[in-house]
Amino acid sequence: MPKSTGAGGPVAVVHELVFSLAVPGLATEASPEDAADDWLEWLSDELMAMGALCVGVEDALANDPSLEHPHFGEPGAPTSMQAWPLNQLRVLLPVDQSAEDWWQAAQRDCPVLAGCPVDIRALADEDWVGQSQRAFTPIEVRDQIWIGPSWHERPEAYRQPPKMGLSIDPGMAFGTGGHATTRLCLETIVDISRQRPLGQVLDYGCGSGILGLACAKLGASGVTGVDIDPVAVRVAQANAALNLDARELGLTHWQTAGDPLQGQFDLVVANILAQPLKLLAGLLLSHRRPGGWLVLSGVLSRQIVELQEAYAAVDPTAQLLVFGEDEGWACLGLMGVMGRQSPF
Numbered sequence: 001m002p003k004s005t006g007a008g009g010p011v012a013v014v015h016e017l018v019f020s021l022a023v024p025g026l027a028t029e030a031s032p033e034d035a036a037d038d039w040l041e042w043l044s045d046e047l048m049a050m051g052a053l054c055v056g057v058e059d060a061l062a063n064d065p066s067l068e069h070p071h072f073g074e075p076g077a078p079t080s081m082q083a084w085p086l087n088q089l090r091v092l093l094p095v096d097q098s099a100e101d102w103w104q105a106a107q108r109d110c111p112v113l114a115g116c117p118v119d120i121r122a123l124a125d126e127d128w129v130g131q132s133q134r135a136f137t138p139i140e141v142r143d144q145i146w147i148g149p150s151w152h153e154r155p156e157a158y159r160q161p162p163k164m165g166l167s168i169d170p171g172m173a174f175g176t177g178g179h180a181t182t183r184l185c186l187e188t189i190v191d192i193s194r195q196r197p198l199g200q201v202l203d204y205g206c207g208s209g210i211l212g213l214a215c216a217k218l219g220a221s222g223v224t225g226v227d228i229d230p231v232a233v234r235v236a237q238a239n240a241a242l243n244l245d246a247r248e249l250g251l252t253h254w255q256t257a258g259d260p261l262q263g264q265f266d267l268v269v270a271n272i273l274a275q276p277l278k279l280l281a282g283l284l285l286s287h288r289r290p291g292g293w294l295v296l297s298g299v300l301s302r303q304i305v306e307l308q309e310a311y312a313a314v315d316p317t318a319q320l321l322v323f324g325e326d327e328g329w330a331c332l333g334l335m336g337v338m339g340r341q342s343p344f
Ligand SMILES: C[S@@+](CC[C@H](N)C(=O)[O-])C[C@H]1O[C@@H](n2cnc3c(N)ncnc32)[C@H](O)[C@@H]1O
Pocket: 048, 049, 173, 174, 175, 176, 177, 181, 182, 185, 204, 205, 206, 207, 208, 209, 210, 211, 226, 227, 228, 229, 232, 257, 271, 272, 276, 298
């Protein structure tokens, strides 16, 4: 039985599940570190696909506080995944999801979790928001956009066009700009906007809305943000209201992944993870206007080829190019044909 803590305590805004796992079959692998990373990444992708907000991995045996404990899938995430002989996994779930039901389903879908002891607790508002706020420091993108937390004053230089600022309150959603995957997308979007109008934009996996909002500020004629997590959709709507004037706001639309999505877009941007991006290949390609841009992020550099193969399998003309790499992450995509020249 899962052990729950926090019942009757402060109001929960997120469930936290913590469990320890050894990576199976390492002794038989020629490259045990890569195999362990691949396995943990597969497991993490599975858990994210089942609705986890983020998955973090630490060394379950580490007792030296000077050791780093990299995380992935949340602000401040590391360059790439790392595995240890015994890994402690920390999964965050939306509060409207029953953590016990989710854990049972996870054990069914991933038999490696069966019988694994788990601690489940409710994280109170102040814990979760406080964590993300501490991790959120302002960033500047291509010397044109400043992005900072809503409680941080925007620098003078970013109050007048052509420079601009975005105040983001991430709440429980991913997307402060601090993560390399988001930064790579933002840089690519700014580069594209310097070549041609952004047109109609689809921000798939919008999280805090950061990418769609940057597009709106850079002159997109419309922005549709989609997220599988209804909490993220609400956060994105709130950030849109915080940053956009009435005209810009009227050009944006935020919805959950279950709502019908129609039309084709001049720019489709999706910063998710490799596994969901592969599953979403057909959908994302179908919403890209012929000759439009596709920008994909959340892909580790060593996953570039598998992403390229997955997209080419759906559409042989969809030959993904590498737009940029940073901290072990890659940003891939398809260039639009209307640009005068490649920004890369
Ligand atoms: C890494 S965050 C990116 C957030 C933001 N776009 C950014 O670039 O910082 C990925 C987002 O994708 C959402 N997501 C994951 N799987 C999804 C799916 N299958 N369909 C739609 N959204 C998904 C998550 O809820 C999360 O908000």
